[in-house]
Amino acid sequence: xxIASRPPTxxxxxxxxxxxxxxxxxxxxxxxxxxxxxxxQVYTIAxxxxxxxxxxxxxxxxxxxxxxxLFLSTPITGYVADRFDRRWIxxxxxxxxxxxxxxxxVSTYEGWISLPVLFSVAMLxxxxxxxxxxxxxxxxxxxxxREVLPTAIALSSISWQVGTIIGPAVGxxxxxxxxxxxxxxxxxxxxxxxxxxxxLLIGKVAQPPRSTARPIKQIIDGLKYVGENKLVLGTITxxxxxxxxxxxNALLPIYANDIFKVGAAGLSWxxxxxxxxxxxxxxxxxxxxxxxxxxxxxLVSVLIxxxxxxxxxxAHLIVPAHAFAVAVGALAxxxxxxxxxxxxxxxxxxxxTPDEMRGRVGAVSQLTISASNELGEAESGFxxxxxxxVGAVLIGGGGAIVVTILWTYLFPSIRRAKTFDPPTSRQxxxxxxxxxxx
Numbered sequence: 449x450x451i452a453s454r455p456p457t458x459x460x461x462x463x464x465x466x467x468x469x470x471x472x473x474x475x476x477x478x479x480x481x482x483x484x485x486x487x488x489q490v491y492t493i494a495x496x497x498x499x500x501x502x503x504x505x506x507x508x509x510x511x512x513x514x515x516x517x518l519f520l521s522t523p524i525t526g527y528v529a530d531r532f533d534r535r536w537i538x539x540x541x542x543x544x545x546x547x548x549x550x551x552x553x554v555s556t557y558e559g560w561i562s563l564p565v566l567f568s569v570a571m572l573x574x575x576x577x578x579x580x581x582x583x584x585x586x587x588x589x590x591x592x593x594r595e596v597l598p599t600a601i602a603l604s605s606i607s608w609q610v611g612t613i614i615g616p617a618v619g620x621x622x623x624x625x626x627x628x629x630x631x632x633x634x635x636x637x638x639x640x641x642x643x644x645x646x647x648l649l650i651g652k653v654a655q656p657p658r659s660t661a662r663p664i665k666q667i668i669d670g671l672k673y674v675g676e677n678k679l680v681l682g683t684i685t686x687x688x689x690x691x692x693x694x695x696x697n698a699l700l701p702i703y704a705n706d707i708f709k710v711g712a713a714g715l716s717w718x719x720x721x722x723x724x725x726x727x728x729x730x731x732x733x734x735x736x737x738x739x740x741x742x743x744x745x746x747l748v749s750v751l752i753x754x755x756x757x758x759x760x761x762x763a764h765l766i767v768p769a770h771a772f773a774v775a776v777g778a779l780a781x782x783x784x785x786x787x788x789x790x791x792x793x794x795x796x797x798x799x800x801t802p803d804e805m806r807g808r809v810g811a812v813s814q815l816t817i818s819a820s821n822e823l824g825e826a827e828s829g830f831x832x833x834x835x836x837x838v839g840a841v842l843i844g845g846g847g848a849i850v851v852t853i854l855w856t857y858l859f860p861s862i863r864r865a866k867t868f869d870p871p872t873s874r875q876x877x878x879x880x881x882x883x884x885x886x
Contacts, residue, residue: 459592459599463651464650465588465591468587469603469607471538471542471643471646472584473607473608475542475639475640476607477639478545478549478615478635479636480611480615481615481622481635481636481639482549482615482632482633483619483697484615484616484632484715484719485622485632487510487697488620488715489561490506491503491507491705492701493561494563504702504833507698507699507828508698508830508832509567511698513567513574514574516571517578518577518578525578525579525582528583530586534583534584534587535587535650537583538580538587539647541576541577541583542576542640542644543644544572544576545573545576545577546641546644548573549633549640550637551565551569552630553633553634556629556633557628588601590653591650599737601794601795606787609726609786609787609790609794610787613722613727613786614726616720616723617720617722618632619632619636619719620632620712620717620718622634623712623716624711624712624713679861680797683793683862684793686746686747686852686862687790690750693844693848693851694847696757696779696841699828699840700715700719702832703775707838708764714772721776721777721780722779722783722786724783725782725786726783726784726786729784729791742865742866743796743861743866745788745792746788746789746792747862749786751853753789754849756779756781756845757778757848758846759778760779760841761845762842765838795868796865827844828844831843
């Protein structure tokens with residue numbers, strides 16, 4: 449039966465979407481489990497021969513090396529996702545990430561892991577994620593009927609965000625509790641294998657209409673759409689600057705090793721804390737989906753995210769006797785607030801974007817996400833090198849608060865967004881209701 453003719457149902461009742469959801473969750477956990485361990489290995493290897501500021505700069509470099517391939521390829525990744533079969537793009541990119549995980553697993557297990565190996569694999573991971581992001585993001589709406597698309601997008605966002613937050617915790621524990629410290633990479637390899645198997649189970653799906661315009665024009669059209677849709681532009685750039693400034697993942701090895709002095713085991717707790725907050729919010733949304741005042745609530749959640757980041761950064765100064773516990777609690781709150789804001793942002797972007805442009809708009813969104821994550825890690829590392837880790841966190845968290853206040857006034861469409869329905873959808877619903885009455 450054609451998807452369009454199926455009666456509305458829950459997305460997880462559709463086999464294709466179910467396979468997609470598991471694949472995206474497994475892939476995202478694997479990605480982030482690797483990232484936290486790569487950062488720890490870079491820092492500990494560097495600290496063997498370098499000072500704290502020099503080692504912090506290496507953390508900045510690893511983030512930059514992951515961002516550059518994505519930045520350079522963004523003009524074509526969205527076009528590729530809108531032009532070719534999104535299933536195969538997802539399958540190929542997951543296969544490349546699986547190969548990277550195996551390289552890191554073997555090199556760590558055999559004892560020949562080094563900075564050049566870590567830097568090289570980081571660049572390959574950046575390239576794979578550059579093409580994976582738009583394809584995965586644009587594929588979800590092709591798997592379900594329009595009637596359940598908002599729920600599908602919410603579930604897709606939850607799988608991505610939960611994986612993003614849980615991944616570092618899983619990676620930290622696997623690294624700390626295996627004798628050769630290769631456990632996180634073997635686990636990531638297995639998760640990438642699960643993701644690939646699930647993607648291969650997805651049957652043929654409808655493709656978006658293909659534009660006959662020249663590729664360069666299609667790329668420009670995607671950028672133009674983002675620039676002209678103020679709600680999409682505002683939500684994308686809010687996430688860009690807030691997470692770019694306030695992200696703390698790159699600094700967790702420094703806090704674990706040199707401030708709290710809790711080692712790899714403590715790092716796993718710091719990495720796990722945001723997962724607890726994110727999981728709690730995800731559970732709440734699964735029972736009580738957000739429906740009203742979505743824009744204002746997103747702004748408030750980003751303010752909470754920035755504030756929690758500041759508290760994490762100075763916990764050892766304000767409550768030295770309980771610093772580690774307060775820091776873990778602050779990171780849990782930050783994880784929950786981040787989950788809240790990303791759920792709203794992803795839903796707004798997907799629902800306000802036509803299907804034939806989702807790949808290109810998704811590529812722009814992914815560029816900002818990567819800029820806020822990988823480039824944000826570089827920014828954190830370099831700031832820590834210049835001002836120390838505490839200074840870097842204070843500058844970042846405070847900056848996120850300032851940006852949120854500015855965006856409230858620069859993009860009034862965000863605070864006016866009351867529901868996830870685009871204005872045209874609401875008008876169509878009103879027209880149908882009027883027709884029924886008459």
